[in-house]
Amino acid sequence: MNKFKIFSLALVATASVANAQDIKEAKKAIDAEQFQKAKSLLKSIIKAKPSDGEANFVLGNIYLNQSVIDSAKIYYLNGIEAADKKNLNYIGLGQIDLDNKNTAAAQANFGLATKDMKRKDVDEYIYIGKAYINSNNPDYNSAITSLKRALAIEPQNPTALLTIGDAYYGANNQNDAYKAYRDAFTADPTLLRAKMQLGVLLKGAKSYDEAIKAFNEVITINAGYGPVYRELAETYYKWARNKPSTAKTNLQNAITNYEKYLSLTDYSLDSKMRHADFLILVKDYKSLETVANKMIAEDKVNPRIYRYLGYSAYENGNIDVALKSLEDYVKVPNNKVIAKDYLYLGFAKIKKGTAADGTIEASAFEAGLTDIKKAVAMEPLAVEDLGDFGKELFGKKQYNQAAAIYELSTTNTEQKNYLNDNVYLGISLYYANANKPAGTADAAALTKADAAFDRVLVASPTYDEAYLYKGRINNLLEKDDLIIKNYEEYVAKTTAKGAEELAKPATVKKIVESYNSIGAAYANTDKAKAVEYFNKSLVLDPANKYAADSVKALK
Structure with missing residues (x-):
């Protein structure tokens, strides 16, 4: 019997060691962003040992971070009934409370998680810190407070140092974040995420070349560490966005590195959707349509795939497929519709x-504009995506429709295309009226156009073409005083640029237009002034028939 008891205890000990190793492997898989592999490992542990509270908690965390709330909650509640480390699961429930903006309930759950802690325990404080960071409503200061409690017990705990680095980074405290990540990697040189985060800090500071060097150092240590290729991809993408001259090369580098990242994950539907999201960022719609159709063939259940198919089909000219995909997606109440869905x-x-x-x-047009307005109501910065569509309409001489798009986008002064969109609003409204018979121009629309160029001059006082367009607009409005004022301002600003500018044929043409328009404005009130300006035109363009005929008529 004694031998049997010893043998049984040995089996229990072996099983415990195996479970600990499996949990460690699952956490390694999570760090490598191989979530499907981690889920399989954790489900195997729970099946073999339902009393393992930590396995339930870690699995719940994966589902929570993937926004599968119901599954996360099931595992947390199962974990609370477990025998080992059940207290951790209160932290998962606490994060759900934080996501629901119920801070009091979250703190109560965190209290249950920590009430029976032993003097040297630190995991609970670390996980609470992570909950505050990972919440949909992050509270970085509370995270820092909790993580400092862990570090007071174990000053060199690498996970605590890494996590407090994340909290400092979230709180825009770059210096303390850098120190924490550096110390975490010093404490555990196998903790590649800490070293990778040093590159993330450089990426955030737009030091893209330095960030890439930092990420390549991680690859030198372990070329199989997947997340570093995702960071490289995002860095190349941001570099392309911030420096358009590098766009072609850097966008290709971004795609290549993201594909490498995918090859090192588990090719689950989740990873494919992350890939699809990235393809939208880099505007690789050909690949996106291929990926979306493959996902539909594999999984006809997840509705988000139809978003990807809708976007890519539109960009690739398959309008009927885009319409059906997006209409089917937005009409389902449970689908998480975003502004971009309505925009497309x-x-x-x-x-x-x-x-x-x-x-x-x-x-x-009205039906489409209604959906675009829904997008802007959901996300005011969605107007940043309107400019190219407006230009397309403008290029087809659909000036009133282009103006309707730009009128939406220019309501937001915070958007990055504010100046350019005001220019296009002004010229769209001008060209919509430029060729109308005399006296039939839309005065209200032209007044809006004039106001758009006023906003342009506030945002960019050196944009001299604004005065030219204001002169043209007031020509259509037959406001002689404003015609004179704006064209004279254009001539004065252009002349100040010097002889090189004045020698350009395009500039000469515009100055001649200005002199002729000023002359015409003076013609009814001051004939001498009118003749003076028409003669200025003739100095620049002796063959100008309008100026010559006007001089004859005024004499």
Whole structure:
């Protein structure tokens, strides 16, 4: 019997060691962003040992971070019934409370997690810190407070140092974040995420070349560490966005590194969706449509795939597929519809109603504009994506429709294209009225155009073309005083640029236009002034018939 008891105890000890190793492997897989592998390992542990509270907690965390709240909650509640480390699961429930903005309930759950801690325990403080960081409503100061409690017990705990680095980074405290990441890697040179985060700090500071060097140092240590390729991909993408001259090369580098990252993950549906999100960022819509169709073939259940298919089909000119995919997606109440969904749906409706000659059916345009307005109401910065669509309409001489798009985008002074969109709003409204018979121009629209150029001059006082357009607009409005004022301002600003500018044929043409317009404005009130300006035109362009005929008529 004694031998049997000893043998049984040995089996229990062996099983405990195996479970500990499996948990360690699962955590390694999570760090490598191989979430499917981690889930399989954790489910195996729970099946073999339902009393393992930590396995339930860690598995719940994966589901929570993937926004599968119901599954996360099931594992946390199972974990609370477990025998070992059940207290950790209160931390998971606490993060759900934080996500729901119920701070009091979260703190109560964190209290239950820590109430029976032993004097040298630190895991609970670390996990509470992570909960504050990972919440949809992060509280970095509370995270730092909790992590400092862990570090007071174990000053060189590498996980605590890494996590407090994340909290400092979230709180925009770059110096303390750098020190924490450096100390974490010193404490455990196998903790590659800490070294990688040093590169993330450089990426955030837009030191892209230095960030890439830092990430390559991680690859030198372990070329199989997947997350570093994701960071490289994002760095190349941001570099391309911030320095357009590098865009072609850097976007290709971004795609290559993201594909490498994917090859080192588990190719689960989640990782494929992350890939799809990245393809949207880098605007590789051909690849996105291929990926979306493959995902539909594998999984006809997840509705988010239809978002990807809708976006890519629109960009690739498959308007009917885009319309059906996006309409099917947004009409389901449980789908998490975002502003971009309505934006693409609006674009698709307008494109569907556009004839070969560029004219747009009025009802189709209004239906599309309604969806675009929904997008802007959901996310005001969605207007940053309107400029290119407006330019497309402008290029097809659909000036009123282009103006309607730009009128939406120029309501947001914080958006990055504010200056450019105001310019296009002004010129769209001008060209919509430029060729109308005398006296039929839309005065209200032209007043809006004039105001758009006023905003341009506030945002960019050196944009001299604004005065030229203001002169043209007031020409249509027949406001002689403002015609004179704005064209004279244009001539003065242009002349100040010097002889090189004045020698350009395009500039000469605009100055001649200015002199002729000023002359015409003076013609009814001051003939001498009028003749003076028409003669200035003739000095620059002796063959100008309008100026010559006007001088004859005024004498």
